Every structure is written in C-alpha cells, then in structure tokens.
C-alpha cells in the first residue's frame with residue numbers, strides 16, 4: 001500500500017471534478033481522500049499527496065497557493081493562467097522547494113498533439129486562424145487551449161520572421177473576424193451538443209492544411225490527468241503543459 005498516491009479534488013462537484021473523482025476511485029494505485037468545492041474549508045486537504053484542481057479561473061490561483069503553502073503537489077486543469085498569475089505562483093512555489101505544480105490547458109493526448117503539430121506547421125504558412133468549439137456552459141472565451149495554441153503559433157511565426165497574417169478587413173462593426181491572441185485570429189463557438197473541439201486552419205497560395213481535434217466525452221481528459229497525478233511529484237517547480245511530462249517538448 002505504500003506506493004498508493006493519496007489524491008484530493010478541488011472543484012469536485014463540477015463536470016471535470018466529478019469525472020476525475022470517478023477516475024481516481026477506479027485507479028488501483030490512487031486513493032481519493034478528499035472532495036472539495038466552492039465554500040469548503042480546504043484545511044489540510046484531507047492529507048493528500050496530490051491535489052487535482054478543476055474550478056473556475058477566478059478561484060484557481062488561491063486554491064493552488066493553499067496547496068503549495070502546505071507543500072502539496074498540484075495538477076491544475078482550470079483555465080485563465082495569465083503571465084501575471086503564473087509569476088505570482090512561481091514565487092509561491094519557489095518558497096516551497098520540491099513542490100510540483102502542473103498546469104495543463106488540455107489533458108487530452110490528441111489536443112496536445114494538435115498543439116504540437118500546429119506549432120510545427122506555423123512557420124510554413126502565411127495565413128492561420130484558430131476556431132474553438134465548446135459546450136454552451138463554458139464560462140471563458142477563448143478556451144485555454146485556443147489561447148495556448150495561438151501563443152505557440154505566434155511564437156513560431158515570430159521566430160521565423162513572419163509578419164502579421166494577411167487581412168484586408170476594414171469594416172467589422174459586429175466583431176465577425178473574432179478575437180486575436182498573439183496576433184492570431186481566434187473564433188469561439190458555443191453550441192449545445194458539443195464538448196470540446198478545435199480546428200487550426202493554415203493557408204498558403206493554392207493550399208490549405210486543417211488540424212482538428214475533438215473531445216466527444218470528458219473521459220478523453222482522464223489518462224492525461226492521471227499521468228499528471230503520477231508524475232507531478234517528480235517535477236518540482238511550475239510546469240505549463242503536459243507535453244513536458246510526455247517527452248513532446
């Protein structure tokens with residue numbers, strides 16, 4: 001029994017939190033020792049070795065800092081991690097050497113590969129747009145995955161010396177051209193029936209490349225979450241992106 005990892009979940013009553021609780025309960029090497037949601041006293045986190053955090057962007061930093069302050073490793077799926085928030089978190093983690101925090105914009109293996117492929121393709125195409133499509137109960141737009149994808153593409157374009165994407169639009173009173181992340185147009189669709197989907201469209205003269213990923217069910221995120229839980233103790237400090245645990249970055 002000494003190899004069993006004790007896990008607590010914050011945001012346990014939510015769509016992702018409830019799915020994680022089931023996945024942890026079903027895993028023979030993991031023991032679910034705590035379920036916390038809004039209004040609960042996090043206290044000693046039920047004695048957890050690792051906390052999984054899927055709450056809301058406005059609450060995540062404080063929740064993660066509570067864990068880090070107690071030297072407990074954290075696997076974070078909640079979105080909204082701006083550079084400012086990451087910087088605050090890095091300072092907190094530096095004060096607790098040996099503690100690991102993994103922040104993953106998306107735990108689905110196909111989504112991680114999609115971002116990696118898009119990063120690879122970016123330097124070859126003059127045009128690129130990101131379209132993310134999600135269930136209508138999602139509170140944030142664009143998705144964390146879309147923001148991360150656009151950042152990776154934007155950085156690859158900068159490195160390759162590509163200029164802005166070509167776009168002659170001068171009239172767009174309703175915002176039909178979408179938002180911009182790192183200079184990359186990003187469009188957010190919210191539609192009943194969807195879970196989590198994204199297309200990255202690359203265009204060059206006479207050709208187009210489409211990279212698409214679909215999560216049809218939240219079970220698609222669980223292998224990545226559990227891989228994070230098992231590995232976070234071996235990765236002290238703050239890591240952004242599960243790809244760093246999978247040898248993909």
Ligand SMILES: NC(=O)C1=CN([C@@H]2O[C@H](COP(=O)(O)OP(=O)(O)OC[C@H]3O[C@@H](n4cnc5c(N)ncnc54)[C@H](OP(=O)(O)O)[C@@H]3O)[C@@H](O)[C@H]2O)C=CC1
Nearest residue numbers: 011013014015016037038055059077078079104105106107
């Ligand atoms: N990284 C990934 O692979 C994935 C990330 N996500 C992200 O995970 C987050 C959660 O998504 P989802 O499960 O769909 O959302 P839900 O709204 O279903 O779940 C969030 C839960 O957190 C609770 N909550 C609110 N405030 C707090 C707080 N201060 N402390 C603890 N719990 C709190 C909510 O309670 P209440 O409803 O009462 O406010 C709710 O039960 C989002 O940011 C989403 O984008 C989602 C899927 C995959």
Ligand SMILES: O=C(O)C1=N[C@H](C(=O)O)C[C@H](O)C1
Nearest residue numbers: 079105106138143144145196
């Ligand atoms: O809210 C969701 O559902 C999801 N959130 C994450 C995001 O914003 O990228 C990951 C996935 O897309 C599902």
